[in-house]
Amino acid sequence: MDSGDELSGYGVDDEVSYGSSGEKRKRPYFRHSPDQIQVLETQIKFWFQNRRTQFKTQQEKVENETLKEESERLGTENRMLREAVANPYCSNCLGIALTPEEQSRQQFYHTMLRQNLILHNDYQRLRDMMALRRAPGFGF
Numbered sequence: 001m002d003s004g005d006e007l008s009g010y011g012v013d014d015e016v017s018y019g020s021s022g023e024k025r026k027r028p029y030f031r032h033s034p035d036q037i038q039v040l041e042t043q044i045k046f047w048f049q050n051r052r053t054q055f056k057t058q059q060e061k062v063e064n065e066t067l068k069e070e071s072e073r074l075g076t077e078n079r080m081l082r083e084a085v086a087n088p089y090c091s092n093c094l095g096i097a098l099t100p101e102e103q104s105r106q107q108f109y110h111t112m113l114r115q116n117l118i119l120h121n122d123y124q125r126l127r128d129m130m131a132l133r134r135a136p137g138f139g140f
Contacts (some may be wrong), residue, residue, distance in 0.1 A: 032040065
């Protein structure tokens with residue numbers, strides 16, 4: 001009894017393949033030797049290892065591209081900041097740029113001007129109201 005007859009009831013050698021004309025043919029049962037199995041296992045192991053390596057390489061390429069873009073953006077920003085420090089002119093009004101102390105002083109000055117304007121408007125409104133009250137014929 002050969003090994004094909006022993007396993008015929010288990011469907012091992014019952015695999016069907018189709019020929020070029022479409023007729024069914026039974027494929028012969030083929031048993032791999034232990035050496036062949038070991039070679040196949042090694043091939044499969046290397047296939048998966050290569051697949052993982054390819055995937056990691058693709059991920060690294062994407063990450064490298066992202067990092068390159070960020071590096072270029074930061075380099076451009078760095079050059080712009082260096083130029084701004086080298087040329088102390090305000091890009092909005094083309095005037096001389098102020099130091100932080102001067103900026104805070106100027107900000108305080110503008111705040112005081114706004115408050116003065118508000119107080120002046122309140123004073124005008126109250127003065128006008130008092131003038132109307134004192135006017136003859138107001139009813140008091």
